[in-house]
Amino acid sequence: MKAMRIHAFGDAPCLDEVEAPRPAPGRTIVEMHAATVGHIDRTVWEGRFLHHPPMPYIPGVEAAGVVRSSGRFAIGERVWLRGCGLGIRSDGTWSELIGAPDEAIGRLPDAVSMALGSAFFSPCTSAWVALHEVARVQVGERVLVTGATGAVGSVTVQLALAMGLRVHAVVRDAAQAARLPVGADAVLAEHMATSDTDLAVDALIDTVGGALLPAMLRSVAPGGRAVLVGYTAGQAVSLDLPELLQRDVVLLPLNMLRREAAGRAAVPQLLERLSDGRLCLEVTRFPLHEAAAALAWITQRGHRGRAVLAPSA
Structure with missing residues (x-):
């Protein structure tokens, strides 16, 4: 079978012929129909x-496909995959066939496309956990969301509006503001x-x-909370500690590896919202052999939604 593999850190992924996974107790073999390229993969x-994982390794922490061998799931069943070290401690999902622990797999409703089934987990559960578990927002509160038209940001805005929050959405320009859902107040980053x-x-x-994080913190009321979700605009930031102490804002990092159980608990209702259109997430498809292009695309300023690989696209 064919799989994309990394032979050295930073090198372009190679399309290699590799041995197919073999059936084993507690493991499911899935024919990959879509595999997401995300910032954790980068x-x-x-x-x-x-x-x-040991070199060379197959990247990819998320995917969706059809079951080909399993002791838990029916043959032909549509499923999504995420977790249990896929693409982090062991080979991942950028492969025609994926061998994964049963615990990494969930059932995918027919109304959710394979591309969306591959892409939904990270942004949707991150947004859900950030709002409910970390920030612990309450109905009627005001929330400021940066990167509001990105994958996690756009889902956060939608979920916050559905909760009855007043949402201020940070965007780069008028074109991005025009893409915000009704009810969100656009705020220009500049x-x-x-x-x-x-x-x-x-x-x-x-x-x-x-670099914009310090300015965003100044918009939080004393005693407020700031949940740190991503770092696409920069991995380092300088904070004025005396100012931060005086403002009395709590900084709360979101670690979804540690909070994966909370994310998985929210999956059924998130998939239900995706199925009936109450929640939307954009995806851009790339052929499997163009994984390098997908890795570059997710770094481009203003890109929308998530990148998804497919055996043929």
Whole structure:
């Protein structure tokens, strides 16, 4: 079978012929129909993650497909895959056939496409856990969301609106503002960076990190919470500690590896919302052999949604 493999950190993925996974107790073999390319895959690929599989390895922490062999799932059943070290401690999902622990697999409703089934887990559960488990937002509170048209940010905005929160969505320009759902108040990032604001929100959900984070923190009311979700705009930031102490804002990092159980618990209702259209997530498809292009695409400023590989696209 064919799989994309990494032979050295930072090297372009290679389409290799590899041995197919073999049936084993407690493991399911899935024919991959879609596999997501995300920032965690880039971090592992660059050698900056705390863990990585032995070289050469098959990347990919998420996928969707059809069961080909299993002691738990029916043959032909549609499923999604995520967790149990896939693409982090062991070979991942960028492969025509995936061998995975049964615990990494969930059933995928017919109404959810394979591409969406592959892409939904990370942004949807991250947004859900950030709001409910980490920020612990309450009905009527005000929330500021950065990267509001990105994958995690757009889902966060949708979920926050559905909860009855007042949502301030940080966007780069008028074109991005026009893509926001009804009910979200657009805030230009440039204005946030150059002007003092009086938003005084109860919670900040920061999905991008980088140099704008200090300015975003100034928009949080004293005693408010700031959930740090992502770092697409920069991995390092400088904070004025005396100012932060005076503002009395709690910084809360979101670690979805540690909070995966909470994310999985939310999956049924997230899939239900995706099935009936109450929740939307954009995907861009790439052929499996163009994994390098997908890794580059997710770093482009202003890209929308998630990148998904398919055996043929």
